Amino acid sequence: MAHERVLVIDDDPAVRETVRAALDGCGFETEAATDGDAGLARVAEFRPAVVLTDVLAPGLDGLGVLRELRARHPEVGVILMSGAGSIDSALRAVREEGALDYFEKPFDDARLCAAVSRAVEESRARRDGARGDGGGAGERESFGKLIGKSAAMQKVYTLIEQVAPSSASVLITGESGTGKEMVARAIHESSPRRAADFVAINCSAIPETLMESELFGHERGAFTGASARRHGCFEQADGGTLLLDEIAEMPPLLQAKLLRVLEERTVRRLGGAHEIPVDVRVLAATNRDPHDAVRDGAFREDLLYRLNVITIELPPLRQRKEDLPLLADNLIASLAERHGRPARRLSPAALEVLRAHHFPGNVRELRNVIERAVIICSGDTVERHHIAPYPLDQRARARSEDTLTLPIGTPLEEVERRMILRTLQKTDNNKTRAAELLQISLKTLHNKLRLYRERGQLSDAEGASPRPRGES
Numbered sequence: 256m257a258h259e260r261v262l263v264i265d266d267d268p269a270v271r272e273t274v275r276a277a278l279d280g281c282g283f284e285t286e287a288a289t290d291g292d293a294g295l296a297r298v299a300e301f302r303p304a305v306v307l308t309d310v311l312a313p314g315l316d317g318l319g320v321l322r323e324l325r326a327r328h329p330e331v332g333v334i335l336m337s338g339a340g341s342i343d344s345a346l347r348a349v350r351e352e353g354a355l356d357y358f359e360k361p362f363d364d365a366r367l368c369a370a371v372s373r374a375v376e377e378s379r380a381r382r383d384g385a386r387g388d389g390g391g392a393g394e395r396e397s398f399g400k401l402i403g404k405s406a407a408m409q410k411v412y413t414l415i416e417q418v419a420p421s422s423a424s425v426l427i428t429g430e431s432g433t434g435k436e437m438v439a440r441a442i443h444e445s446s447p448r449r450a451a452d453f454v455a456i457n458c459s460a461i462p463e464t465l466m467e468s469e470l471f472g473h474e475r476g477a478f479t480g481a482s483a484r485r486h487g488c489f490e491q492a493d494g495g496t497l498l499l500d501e502i503a504e505m506p507p508l509l510q511a512k513l514l515r516v517l518e519e520r521t522v523r524r525l526g527g528a529h530e531i532p533v534d535v536r537v538l539a540a541t542n543r544d545p546h547d548a549v550r551d552g553a554f555r556e557d558l559l560y561r562l563n564v565i566t567i568e569l570p571p572l573r574q575r576k577e578d579l580p581l582l583a584d585n586l587i588a589s590l591a592e593r594h595g596r597p598a599r600r601l602s603p604a605a606l607e608v609l610r611a612h613h614f615p616g617n618v619r620e621l622r623n624v625i626e627r628a629v630i631i632c633s634g635d636t637v638e639r640h641h642i643a644p645y646p647l648d649q650r651a652r653a654r655s656e657d658t659l660t661l662p663i664g665t666p667l668e669e670v671e672r673r674m675i676l677r678t679l680q681k682t683d684n685n686k687t688r689a690a691e692l693l694q695i696s697l698k699t700l701h702n703k704l705r706l707y708r709e710r711g712q713l714s715d716a717e718g719a720s721p722r723p724r725g726e727s
Contacts, residue, residue: 291315429569477526
């Protein structure tokens with residue numbers, strides 16, 4: 256990290272020098288530019304890992320710098336600096352345009368260094384991913400129990416491999432159902448602590464009156480009903496890993512006690528007189544934007560920055576629809592075995608219904624959909640009618656009848672195959688009508704279907720019957 260470079264863009268000389276002095280003291284190599292255009296021109300030569308830019312920089316403003324860097328140098332992390340009048344723009348850039356963080360002036364030097372350190376880790380992961388040397392993640396289809404080969408998941412795999420060998424705290428963010436606990440388990444199982452225990456506690460599921468005992472334990476007689484000594488989660492995870500799930504829901508008083516434990520690495524049981532040393536790697540997860548929770552007064556800012564040494568953000572399923580076939584196949588295989596059912600694969604028509612759904616419940620919702628389909632399916636292929644009764648988006652379902660949604664980069668041969676199958680579905684397997692709609696000859700349609708059948712890409716129910724209906 257000592258050799259990583261940071262470029263500072265601000266038209267205020269005092270801000271430039273303050274930021275540079277703070278970052279130089281943290282071991283970074285820094286340079287400065289007075290406006291966005293000059294800063295962007297300097298990036299190609301200076302090659303910084305991170306750019307800090309004022310939102311209201313003269314010339315090309317901070318958002319313009321961010322967009323240009325995403326297009327031309329996507330491996331460079333961007334942190335925005337904002338005054339009172341530009342906070343909303345900075346927040347929007349973090350949420351929607353890929354900025355890694357933002358600071359409201361004036362800011363704390365320690366927090367600045369911590370944020371830049373996190374951004375440097377992110378930049379390294381992007382560079383490694385671009386070179387294809389992210390610790391061997393490459394084009395993996397899975398990591399632990401995580402499934403997916405999209406670019407978003409490759410980034411997650413790379414970060415897991417990079418952070419696992421250390422004992423640094425990691426904050427895992429993402430919507431409910433995206434697999435945050437799976438990420439935490441993958442970090443633990445890839446770390447030197449894998450032989451010790453992995454302990455997970457859901458901070459939103461335990462009553463406030465019991466939370467302190469769950470975390471830190473208690474002595475006999477500490478409160479009514481405490482008939483024996485109990486070890487808390489920190490002691491249970493000693494030598495291993497502790498996941499604090501839904502950390503933003505932890506009561507404020509306990510947040511203060513947790514911060515002390517993280518800083519001193521000791522716990523005191525309820526009713527106890529002595530501090531007990533613990534060696535625990537703490538991972539935290541939340542489905543809320545932690546910065547929003549801080550602004551709402553629900554989460555301590557100092558605790559956030561103590562936990563948030565490195566952030567791993569899990570994408571929602573709607574942003575990685577290209578992983579649907581792989582996820583569905585894996586779920587069908589595992590759930591069919593669990594329930595003793597014959598289902599082995601998902602038909603293209605059924606897959607298109609899934610592609611059209613928004614999946615607000617993410618992978619957890621997909622699992623529920625697939626489990627239901629596997630249970631009611633009596634053959635080896637999960638068809639569209641096994642999934643259609645599930646209350647998917649009505650607008651999405653109607654849209655799926657007349658449209659075909661494909662991810663960018665789908666091979667043309669696969670586009671053609673899916674379009675033919677969708678048209679056959681729309682015409683109720685009337686091949687003459689399908690050929691007319693596709694503007695190809697009936698013979699060409701038969702040849703295409705025979706080729707798909709030989710490749711195992713077509714079931715009889717999807718038009719591969721040797722005696723097709725509706726032909727003249």
